[in-house]
Amino acid sequence: MKIIVYDNHFNGNEWFVIGIVVLAFAAVWLLPRRFSPAQTTFNLLIGITFGVVFDHSIGTPPFDLYDAGDNSTYELIDLFSYFMYAPFGYLFIYGYERLRMFEIMTVVYILFWAVMSAGTEWLAVQAGVFHYKHGYQLAYSFPIYLFLISNRLE
Amino acid sequence: MVVVIFLLLAWFCIAVMVSLPNKLPLAANFLLVMVIEVIVTNKLTVLTYNLKLIQINTSSIPRYLSMILENDVFVTFVLLTFANVFLTASKASTRWGISVYTFLVQMFVGAMLRWNSVLIYTGWNLFMEAVMIIALMIYTLLMGRLFQRMVSKEGWIR
Numbered sequence: 001m002k003i004i005v006y007d008n009h010f011n012g013n014e015w016f017v018i019g020i021v022v023l024a025f026a027a028v029w030l031l032p033r034r035f036s037p038a039q040t041t042f043n044l045l046i047g048i049t050f051g052v053v054f055d056h057s058i059g060t061p062p063f064d065l066y067d068a069g070d071n072s073t074y075e076l077i078d079l080f081s082y083f084m085y086a087p088f089g090y091l092f093i094y095g096y097e098r099l100r101m102f103e104i105m106t107v108v109y110i111l112f113w114a115v116m117s118a119g120t121e122w123l124a125v126q127a128g129v130f131h132y133k134h135g136y137q138l139a140y141s142f143p144i145y146l147f148l149i150s151n152r153l154e
Numbered sequence: 155m156v157v158v159i160f161l162l163l164a165w166f167c168i169a170v171m172v173s174l175p176n177k178l179p180l181a182a183n184f185l186l187v188m189v190i191e192v193i194v195t196n197k198l199t200v201l202t203y204n205l206k207l208i209q210i211n212t213s214s215i216p217r218y219l220s221m222i223l224e225n226d227v228f229v230t231f232v233l234l235t236f237a238n239v240f241l242t243a244s245k246a247s248t249r250w251g252i253s254v255y256t257f258l259v260q261m262f263v264g265a266m267l268r269w270n271s272v273l274i275y276t277g278w279n280l281f282m283e284a285v286m287i288i289a290l291m292i293y294t295l296l297m298g299r300l301f302q303r304m305v306s307k308e309g310w311i312r
Contacts, residue, residue: 036308037304037307037308038181038182038185038301038304038305038308041185041301041304042181042184042185042188045185045188045189045192046188048188048192049188049191049192052191052192052195052196053191053195053226056195056196056198056199057222060199060203061203061210061212062212062218073203073204074196074199074200074203074204079196082192
């Protein structure tokens, strides 16, 4: 597999990852505690797990639909970027419990978070965190987010 | 045919796990599955695409699916079974038995991946495979113990 180099400095894309991780975990830290340690761990881990499994399934050959980071290989910053997913999972479940979502509002809530996730991915692409390949587009990520977010509630 | 074999293996390891008489609390198992999945997925990516010690046969869809089944289902549930039995067993013989079973079954299935040209070892060997399996088992036990204690404090029994 040929290595594609998009960047070779510690710059915007790395700072974007660090910024999102710091801000999102700060939000998790500052919010009042609603969950037990096990539930908190679960809420944080589920985002990371889904992110890792999907990224390593469709982001690597034979699909190879996108790259993350400065080049097409797997680097330490790519591993660190998975921590971006953890707070999103936590905040999603936190908001669901806190706002006492029910029935049709659950659908709206899931759609909202899918849009938020796609929006964050768009920002990440602009910052150079992700690089689409082989015709992949942001629109393809939206149903994936819908599926993953819905699964979290199950 | 190769994907059928690995589907059967996946079914078998899930069936064994589900049939265990003594298991960790469900919450602990959920957490354990996630941390195992993260490590196992990263391990494969690093060994194949970074270190290039192993090559995945991506030219054949059944072989690729077999690799996915082995990595994401079989190894995960075998390690989960190992943690559940080891951490709930009172007898040393049971612990030894499950440890040997876990190690040997992963070595055997790893060999099956090679025999069926699902994975090609370009720089990897059996010794490295053995060390990696033992490292995964130790990691699984440590995380299992951590989650077992965490959930037991919250009153989770099963």
